[in-house]
Amino acid sequence: MRKVFVTGTAGFIGFHLARHLLDEGFQVIGYDGITDYYDVALKHRRHQMLLQNQAFSAVEGMLEDNDLLTEIIGNAKPDVIVHLAAQAGVRYSLENPRSYIESNLIGTFNVMEAARENAVSHLLMASTSSVYGANTEMPFDETQKVSTPLTLYAATKRANEHMAHSYAHLWGIPTTMFRFFTVYGTWGRPDLALFKFMRAARAGEAIDVYNHGNMSRDFTYVGDLVHSIRLLIEAQPALPDQRETLIDDDSLSPVAPFRTVNIGNGKQVPLMHFIHALEEALGFEIKKNFIEMQPGDVPGTWANTDLLERLTGFRPNTPVEDGIAKFVEWYRDYYPNKPVAS
Template sequence: MPQPQRTALVTGSAGFIGFHLSSTLLNAGWRVIGVDAMTDYYDIALKEKRQAMLCQSRSFRAINDRIEQPGLLETLFSDHRPDAVIHLAAQAGVRYSIEAPESYVQANLIGTFRLLEAARAHPPAHLLLASTSSVYGANPDMPYAETDKADSQMSFYAATKKANEAMAHSYAHLYGLPTTMFRFFTVYGPWGRPDMALFKFTRAILSDEPIDVYNHGKMQRDFTYVDDLVAGIEKLIDVAPVRPTDGAAPPEGDSLSPVAPYRIVNIGNSDPVPLMEFIAAIEAATGRAARKNLMAMQPGDVPATWADTTLLRRLTGHIPSTSVADGVARFVEWYRDYYDL
């Protein structure tokens, strides 16, 4: 007999990662309830195009509203009883959190609280929430492992995400909600956000405009291609944490909580790339040289990130495989096509 169709509720479904994840789940046979506020943090037309593509599937339903709206999520949980909830909606951006911190309180703190309350009232089989590599903050020891201390966040954005982790752990402990937190590492690829480096650099290089290169280019990032990231999320959906038996210690290297069905998982490429090498990949893909405006480090930023993905591999067998050269080339191809260049 055919298996009944499973339902996923994806917040931030018209966003960069949410769009790719929703597309992947729809192609895998899921019914997807997508919630997105369609805010104007960046070009709404890009979000509208992503959502329109998702709406071509009869298994997708779009809800355009803010997750912090009282009662919205509880009604959606009650009406649709999702098997999996993937919470990606957030106010993103390190530097913007310095300019407009209150938007992070509303979306990241209050919005996540509303989601946790809805999950408490109508528990899904697995609750999965996005965090960020930024929570590792000033920790100089790399690669970052999920069991490393992460108490020195350097931006308000990172602080709200660390707060989300603590909030979700408390609900997992109090109400037995199987919960996985993802720590994402510098995601890039087609349909990406215009405020991110790859988008800004590509646009500037193709327009023969200078690019701002912070810390004089002495930076490294664990650039993670969006398809690799989404594959990791999809595989983790069916690996819900189980509360350890009383007194049992989690396996070595596992971030599983000793008191809750709760786990943190890094999703990265585990291969830090120097910023200048990343720029060189854009130059190769565009066929043009970048005019570099070398600048000091920006407030709230960190010089390097590097994910230890041992736990992801152990849980799912997933190993990200897209090289920066290939991933950047695919983005530039999409960018030229989207903007008819």
């Protein structure tokens, strides 16, 4: 049974990935700090569900605790590491920037060191569409220059890409960085837009609509995203002297077994269309508070997912109407007639 060490398994994406891997017969070792960035009860519930499978085990610990992280990975001896844990959130980076340095830089360095020491066959780590920053040419593709981050969160994730490339080059660690595009879905994070919209709508309150609704996003359903990660586990970047053929428009480094891959739905969806899809699922119109753009936000994102499809044969394609309907069904079941904890 292949072992995968996953950081962030009590989190939104990590939970879904762990469940997906377990369903496919992998052994999963989870690692999560269970921080109070949002409702810890939701995080504990995710882990409780995963622990129902005997092939899953979990350790509660911070990425910054290098001794613990090194011990757990050393004992587990995983074949693959998928590093998802991070201090997330574009807007929160304006309030608590230090947490991004500690988790996203120091924590990621510790994960890379553990990957080197244990000679894993593939290291996969999460980046973000936010690294495209002020770029305006869309759809965004992996070979574009990304040198204009607009938030510290984006800057730390771009730094992670540089750090990972250097380790792939120095130590020959096959490494894939995936850039996520606006992930949503069941068991989501309470600080994400869909969760906030749903909570306000049920309470009869107005939702904040930034930039007066003149925004678009490449909304990616979490089920599509974790399936993409599962397939990318098998798409190890080869060492430069071991490559036979190259894929068109590949982001593969010429000097290291390293590449970046967009994971998005490949469509631009206007924010107001997204909100309307939620209204359709709910069966009523939501009150709206139209306000200015927040610092660090961008008017639009859109992923070119050609490379993902060439590598895996899969391209995310869940319509927002379907994804939102699944979320609404889950939310109503998880929060029956009660407000959501902040």
